[in-house]
Amino acid sequence: MDLVANNLSYKPDDQYHLNEVSFNFKEGNLYTILGRTLSGKTTLLKTIAGLLTPDSGEIEFDGKNFLKVPVWERNVAMVYQQFINYPHLNVFENIAFPLKQRKIDQSIIKEKVMDALKSVGLLGYENRKIQELSGGQQQRVSLARSLVKNAKILLLDEPLVNLDYKLREQLREEFKNLFSKGLADETILIYSTTDPRETMELNGEVIVLDEGKVLQVGPAKEIFENPNSLKVAEISNDPPMNIIEAKISDNQIRFEGIDVEAPQHLSKLTEDGLKIGLRSSDIELNENGHEFEVELAEISGSETLLHLKRGDTKIIVSIEEVLNFKIHDKVKINFKINRAYAFHANGKLASSPFGGLNG
Amino acid sequence: MNKLYIFLKYFFIVVWTVFVVAPFLWALTTSFKDFQSVNGGVTYIPWVDFEPNLEGWKVLIKSPAKGGVDIIEPYFNSLFVTCTASLISIILGTLSAYALSRYTFKAGFVKNNDITFFFISQRIMPPIVLSIPFFLFLSSINLLDSLTGLIVVYIVLLMPIAVWIMVDFFNKVPREIDETALIDGCNPYQAFLKVVLPNSIPGLIVAGMFCIIFGWIDFFFAFILTFTEVQLLPVKIVALNSSVTPWWSLSASALVSVAPLIIVAFIVERYLSKGNLSGAIK
Numbered sequence: 001m002d003l004v005a006n007n008l009s010y011k012p013d014d015q016y017h018l019n020e021v022s023f024n025f026k027e028g029n030l031y032t033i034l035g036r037t038l039s040g041k042t043t044l045l046k047t048i049a050g051l052l053t054p055d056s057g058e059i060e061f062d063g064k065n066f067l068k069v070p071v072w073e074r075n076v077a078m079v080y081q082q083f084i085n086y087p088h089l090n091v092f093e094n095i096a097f098p099l100k101q102r103k104i105d106q107s108i109i110k111e112k113v114m115d116a117l118k119s120v121g122l123l124g125y126e127n128r129k130i131q132e133l134s135g136g137q138q139q140r141v142s143l144a145r146s147l148v149k150n151a152k153i154l155l156l157d158e159p160l161v162n163l164d165y166k167l168r169e170q171l172r173e174e175f176k177n178l179f180s181k182g183l184a185d186e187t188i189l190i191y192s193t194t195d196p197r198e199t200m201e202l203n204g205e206v207i208v209l210d211e212g213k214v215l216q217v218g219p220a221k222e223i224f225e226n227p228n229s230l231k232v233a234e235i236s237n238d239p240p241m242n243i244i245e246a247k248i249s250d251n252q253i254r255f256e257g258i259d260v261e262a263p264q265h266l267s268k269l270t271e272d273g274l275k276i277g278l279r280s281s282d283i284e285l286n287e288n289g290h291e292f293e294v295e296l297a298e299i300s301g302s303e304t305l306l307h308l309k310r311g312d313t314k315i316i317v318s319i320e321e322v323l324n325f326k327i328h329d330k331v332k333i334n335f336k337i338n339r340a341y342a343f344h345a346n347g348k349l350a351s352s353p354f355g356g357l358n359g
Numbered sequence: 360m361n362k363l364y365i366f367l368k369y370f371f372i373v374v375w376t377v378f379v380v381a382p383f384l385w386a387l388t389t390s391f392k393d394f395q396s397v398n399g400g401v402t403y404i405p406w407v408d409f410e411p412n413l414e415g416w417k418v419l420i421k422s423p424a425k426g427g428v429d430i431i432e433p434y435f436n437s438l439f440v441t442c443t444a445s446l447i448s449i450i451l452g453t454l455s456a457y458a459l460s461r462y463t464f465k466a467g468f469v470k471n472n473d474i475t476f477f478f479i480s481q482r483i484m485p486p487i488v489l490s491i492p493f494f495l496f497l498s499s500i501n502l503l504d505s506l507t508g509l510i511v512v513y514i515v516l517l518m519p520i521a522v523w524i525m526v527d528f529f530n531k532v533p534r535e536i537d538e539t540a541l542i543d544g545c546n547p548y549q550a551f552l553k554v555v556l557p558n559s560i561p562g563l564i565v566a567g568m569f570c571i572i573f574g575w576i577d578f579f580f581a582f583i584l585t586f587t588e589v590q591l592l593p594v595k596i597v598a599l600n601s602s603v604t605p606w607w608s609l610s611a612s613a614l615v616s617v618a619p620l621i622i623v624a625f626i627v628e629r630y631l632s633k634g635n636l637s638g639a640i641k
Contacts, residue, residue: 046538049538049542050541051538051541051542070546071538071541071542072541072542072543072544072545072546073544074542076542077542078538078539078542080535080539082533082535084533084535084536084539085539086536086539086540086554086558087536087558088554088557088558097543098543098544101543101544101545101549102544142539145543149543
């Protein structure tokens with residue numbers, strides 16, 4: 001049972017929330033929608049759920065026109081980024097709610113709810129009030145409520161974004177286990193996120209969304225290795241990929257008075273307005289490197305993010321250790337230039353180290 | 360510091376309690392006094408300062424023929440009119456508030472907020488402005504001097520309060536809760552009844568209390584729109600006043616007229632202290 005959408009557009013105000021979005025989701029697969037905030041992820045999920053009606057375009061599920069089916073008959077499940085539960089019901093009643101709505105036998109409900117509680121690790125909490133649970137537990141309850149329905153389409157709208165770092169890591173791990181346990185046998189799982197790392201870890205089919213438009217579709221690895229445009233490269237990297245305006249001639253990449261020998265996959269690109277893309281992790285500190293000035297140094301967890309500047313060029317370097325720098329310090333860095341990407345002036349990918357569009 | 364804090368705390372509690380309770384005690388003792396004890400200087404304690412009697416209370420239930428005012432019928436009229444009007448106002452007001460909070464209305468330049476304001480604006484107008492239209496309206500449909508007419512007018516007056524409070528309340532209930540209910544298989548009516556309403560009980564109680572209070576204490580419209588057939592309590596109490604002010608029966612009637620409000624307040628307080636209202640919606 002496939003979920004197919006054709007040219008979905010939704011424009012409630014001056015801006016497109018969805019702009020000609022098409023996709024073909026197959027059962028048993030995990031799809032990740034990657035995009036920045038306000039890129040239309042939630043709109044897309046709500047459209048699939050039936051909470052929003054697109055201005056134009058069509059959705060088919062199992063060969064039937066899905067737009068004609070009201071929300072309450074669609075058999076979808078959705079987990080919101082806010083922890084949405086029914087505050088007047090306790091944990092058990094919350095999870096049982098969709099089943100009671102279907103008038104299922106009481107004993108079967110009990111069994112299913114207990115199963116769901118077990119799979120999200122909340123056994124023993126069934127009589128608690130929702131308000132007595134922590135954020136992570138509340139999100140588990142809403143996950144359990146969406147699991148218990150056995151819905152054909154499971155929508156997860158940035159389910160981890162409002163959790164603190166540790167819980168996020170933990171719950172993400174559990175999600176992965178749940179998804180791989182074969183829960184998704186005939187379910188279409190759609191997961192939206194702003195976090196590239198989450199996308200890579202879930203390792204499903206990725207749809208990169210920006211300003212309501214689909215920029216690229218492909219497996220997570222493919223998006224990471226061969227982003228088809230500057231924008232995708234920005235969205236799918238955190239911190240965003242460094243973009244350096246450079247010129248390549250005589251086998252040398254030249255910018256800000258620096259000459260770097262061009263690797264083979266870049267050497268033939270001699271056009272004007274070329275942009276070189278380099279991940280912040282592909283730049284390292286090196287005594288014999290090129291001198292840059294520190295604009296800002298942030299320490300996050302166990303890594304240091306250095307914002308560097310030389311002339312008009314600004315780059316971000318991430319270093320896997322905690323280092324203390326002062327503003328205006330001089331540092332010397334080296335580029336792992338054979339990991340560099342090149343983009344045309346119009347933003348399209350020109351060459352990638354992983355072989356996309358070489359030459 | 361700590362002792363001073365405790366002292367000040369109890370000091371203010373005592374002052375406030377005296378402030379609140381004293382008028383009730385005063386009315387209670389006065390209701391058992393006679394002409395002599397009221398006008399013959401200040402008296403406080405029954406059986407010591409004055410000899411209590413039930414004359415003030417008896418006037419309230421004696422028929423006019425025997426020199427009483429008989430507030431029993433007006434009392435039940437008032438109860439009936441207030442409760443019916445409040446109930447209908449809450450039901451209609453909650454439904455319209457939910458619609459105003461969740462759906463978008465547009466008629467030319469009139470949008471949701473304008474409609475909400477339109478409801479509230481009914482209460483901004485001085486009552487005197489409304490009295491003549493109401494009078495003409497009720498007389499044209501032959502409902503002057505009737506309970507039904509009063510209920511109609513009170514619904515017009517009370518529903519804006521319900522709408523106003525409930526719109527604000529529904530706006531604070533996350534839309535995602537309704538959406539989740541829809542996704543979980545409720546149609547819009549079930550989503551409202553099974554999910555939104557149970558989470559709105561605190562708002563309903565507040566709106567209900569305001570409706571009951573405003574309905575119960577209204578004198579103006581009850582006075583203008585009724586004559587002889589139907590009378591409400593506030594109007595009847597005023598009728599007690601004559602050339603000699605009967606402080607004892609006025610006090611007694613004041614006590615019986617606040618009684619329902621005190622009972623309502625106690626019930627709500629019980630409910631509040633059980634913690635049923637707190638944290639329903641975060």
